[in-house]
Amino acid sequence: MTLNEVSALLLEHDNFEILTHNYPDGDCLGCGYALCLGLRQLGKNARVITTDKPKSFDFITKLCDDGDFEPEYIVSTDVADEKLLGKNEEKYTGRIDLCIDHHGTNKVKAAHSYVEPDAAAAGEIIYELLRLLNVELTVDIANCLYTALSTDTGCFCYTNTTSRTLRIAADLLDLGCDSAYINKVMFETKSKRRLALEREILENMIYCADDKCAIIYTTLKMVEGMGDDETEGIASIPRQIEGVKLGITVREKQGGEYKISARTNGDFDASAFCRQFGGGGHYAAAGCTLRGDLGSVLDTIRSAAEKAL
């Protein structure tokens, strides 16, 4: 379907619920609230359904209350799979009328789906949709969409960033979005716990295979009480080190399980490395699970890395 047809579907209805995924991030929240504000501007009822409202996104989630109306049309934004609806999965599975997303792997079974895998963020789609709907892009909407674009691209640094991403971001700056505040909160603020975690990770980092492999680990104790947003991005630490071809992150999970994330810079097959332990993934990013105690898991990974590199 085309974006014009998406726009026509929205114009036909009046009472919307907009679903976002669990562990909500800047893209799904930015999309949900931008679309909600846009639909309200068109005289419709709309609310955003979230599993959680992380504090750092207050400036977005405060923009719309839930309103008082019976929803008749369910839209999902940035949701790749009903499983990702978290506590809302049961209620909404099979009930989604329109799915708007940018994940090529989208599995949502909706009456209508609009998926654009080339969009760096679902926010790019919502931006163009609101333009088609002749919604006035207010500063609030611009803030939502800038957050969507900047968070899904690591502030325009990740390889998914395209010229379209940058041009839309330029438009949002011209519309007066507060990129200074958003960038500060999203990219330049670390909790004390996060910094302490980074310190502990760096203290315990293991180099092996002639420094071509770096291994970091977190234990349950190290991340106690920390949300997913506070531990995000940890896995990119070892891969960033000059000369490291294989960066490995070992995360202790409940019940003696250890999640292994392998990251490479494209000159070593992370997927093949993880397959030997029953895992898999992509060439540059893959994972597997090991059982045992931390020492033996680290030994296993280390020997495998020495062998492979």
Added chain:
Amino acid sequence: MTLNEVSALLLEHDNFEILTHNYPDGDCLGCGYALCLGLRQLGKNARVITTDKPKSFDFITKLCDDGDFEPEYIVSTDVADEKLLGKNEEKYTGRIDLCIDHHGTNKVKAAHSYVEPDAAAAGEIIYELLRLLNVELTVDIANCLYTALSTDTGCFCYTNTTSRTLRIAADLLDLGCDSAYINKVMFETKSKRRLALEREILENMIYCADDKCAIIYTTLKMVEGMGDDETEGIASIPRQIEGVKLGITVREKQGGEYKISARTNGDFDASAFCRQFGGGGHYAAAGCTLRGDLGSVLDTIRSAAEKAL
């Protein structure tokens, strides 16, 4: 003067030397080499003069050799003051024909000056200049200019980023610049020494004034053998911590001197804080110098912070 007049001046001459500043960064090197390639495309002789060619910029500095010609026209790009020419200061001071820069504080005494303080990077000016000169923006030129823009804006994250910056970056992506490689080298690669330094800094970090102040320090021993590019950005670590109003970095220098950098998020006057020690600067970023041993310097700073906050 207008950019059209700058372009006319360049067309009138044939043998160029392009000056960059000492401790060369992505902006001055990107500008220098993009302009050099552009002038050569117009059939002119040109070379770039640098004090140094940092390894991480090999992909830029390999683009032009020195050529064999007598220079008759000296252009500086991104140089705010002749003092910043480093070892080339004496040779070129008073000899610069055309200064192209984006520092509002530019002090270069050139025959002609074109300074655009609103440009996030001097690369924005060179981009528009090459367009005016009808130079074909090759992939090599696009790589130079993308490096200039992205490094001076922290990959479009700093507050100097404007919609113009983003639109030019979008054009450079469309021209085929290798943003993936450039971003990886510029923003996602850390040396082992840098990581070890970060670890040591985090180990020794001091919180005070009810955690509203965080102090980090580096000693000469901690940064032994490290270049300026490897220690860059350290001063932003304490300011990034949630709840911290005043982030202080203490750097040991030769002869028992300690350079103090104070950074705030705009809700505390760093300049006033540093003035009590004979320093100064801006509201959000200021500095001063203290003498003594590390322990007493840290005590002095700590007491002052406790008092001020």
